[in-house]
Amino acid sequence: MSIKDLFSKMAQEAKASEIREMLKVIKSGDIISFAGGMPDPALFPVEEIRQIAADVLEQRPGAALQYETTEGYERLREELFKFMRSEGMQISSKEEILITTGSQQALDLFGRALLDPGDTIILEEPTYLAALTAFRMQSPRILLAPMDSGGLDSGALRKMLEGRRSGSKIKFLYTVPTCQNPSGLTTTEERRKELVDLAYEYGFVIIEDDPYSYLSDGKNPPFIKALDDERIIYTSTFSKILAPGFRLGWLAASEDLASKFAILKQSLDLCTNTLSQHIACEFMARGHLNKYIERLKPAYRRKREAMLDALAENMPDGAGWTRPTGGMFIWATLPPEFDTDKMLPEAVSNGVAYVPGSSFHPSGRGKNTMRINYSYPSIEQIWEGARRLGHTIKAYGTAL
Template identity: 45%
Template sequence: DVVGGGVDALLLAKVALQYGPTDGVPELKAQIVKLLREEEGINASPNNILTTTASQQALDIVGRTFIDPSDPVLVELPSYIGGLQVFNSYGAKLMGIKADDHGMLIDDLEAKLSKLRQEEEHYKFVYIVPDFQNPSGVTLTGERRRELIKLSERYNVLLIEDSPYRQVRFEGEAPPMLYKLDSTHNVISLFTFSKTLAPGLRLGFILADERIIQKMAILKQSLDLCTSSLNQLLAAEFLKSGIMREHIAGVKSLYRARKDAMLEALERYMPEGVTWTRPEGGLFLWVRLPEHMNADELFFEAIKENVAYVIGSAFHCDGGGQNTMRLNFSYPT
């Protein structure tokens, strides 16, 4: 009964139900600083952190802070649909960067950045989900991460590192976070507790240079004043008590088994010419049908009874991807 006990104690403290600081409750920020140091080797100060009403609000804050109508925004092909929708809502001109099973193609990004620079376009940021990407399940390699950081310096472009699944790695070794590799304050990282604690808490945070955090905190004030103090203190308690670590361990072993089962089913049932990604974590994998094929009735027949899928074109800002689909292996079969 840790939760019930925790809530009572917190209520007694008379903090949980009051307005909190816009940038976040200090108790939670302290736990986040600790988490970043222990898990990622990142030395952050509380001033580098803005707690948010989960990562959807973080994306909205990024969009509203940086996008003026018709600004180019560079995104992966495919990319997270929630991000694309937010950037579209602020009038961004989305430009797709090619990706393979090791993440974004850095050469293609450089070609696009170089063209934008020649055209004197007002580009601001590259949006990337480097770990177990939604939708593809792909992780950007360490080498490409270093190249990406160099590019961000050369072209003076911000990198938005959206990292909701990073803690849910069930095999292989994690390359360092982009934020960790960056030494020029070009990286803004978005985190959420939706996958590691509970979506219903609506809790996440932004990690960035102090001046950016200050600017975003002023904006957040007009969005919702502050994120629920009660939920922030609950999360701080979950982090402190080790409940989060236990919870993640359980999630990992469950998802790993489901991923393996799905890969096995794909091996068994997929016809020649169909390929798929082999994620080392997260929730999703990505299936590519032969180029000439479209979402085919027979194909869906074969899998529709035990997997959830989304048509891949929904994740392509360029209208492509008709022969692809996202499978979610985290659902029970």
């Protein structure tokens, strides 16, 4: 018997994420990567973190290096509670907040806590790949709601739900409503309201995954968590507004749900990294967070504008792309005969990488689409990478 025969069914079915596999290749070589979703490391607030880390270790080393409760460091939960309230979200106490090991852990907990095999979930299409991977561990049935320039098309979703004669219970709708990963699209206020109505009509909860709204330039529509309390589970992360290496995120949900998530978290990691929690807490308490966000916004705006200009100059006729107000991604659509999975090796050999759009489509559609990241490459790399990408697409199109 081979060692591989020992794998559980779940492990046998788990496949490596295409993005992660690609990132490995890209690290080795002169390839400009539009593939990952990483912040610009030149923008990390290193000085503030250095100072805070020194102070924390000087003033309370015993607490900062100790185990923490599973729910998370009290003062950090308090800071997040105030922060969410100041953003207009509906939350009644810090007991509704659970600190997580990145928001990825929150996604995993949602699947564990809410799904039995065969339960139904609603995802937007395209959707965030790592959420799909986490939810699939629980073998759900998936309903796909389409997106357009106004974000998740709640009207189309309503029709789908009305036309559904039977089927398993719908447990949740998962959405990234602001500057979505992968599309960059933002769901309008009207549609957000309709989604809340649907949640009540059909008895499901909405998971609002929100890593990017704080980096948006425009005036965002209200958080879904600002429209309703009971049926909205909110999650966000310090990964894009501090640094992903902290592995720090949080979720906010009604106390019943939050305490169940905490019980399930115990078997995953007992608690989130305590030192990270203390540093992030001080970062907020000293007023650095809002100032840092204001520093990030223009820096990412410059990169986004560079990418939009570079695409306009280099993409062939027939290609289109989104114009996000923030986040880290632009979504490009090529004419229908293109297959961006097949084109990727050519792009990589021309020295540029992207993520093929099919990865974000549970239905297998989206063959002619791609996700383009602009937060990580430098402005020079954005221009050179767009030139290489345009050249690849034109050559591929000519050979079709």
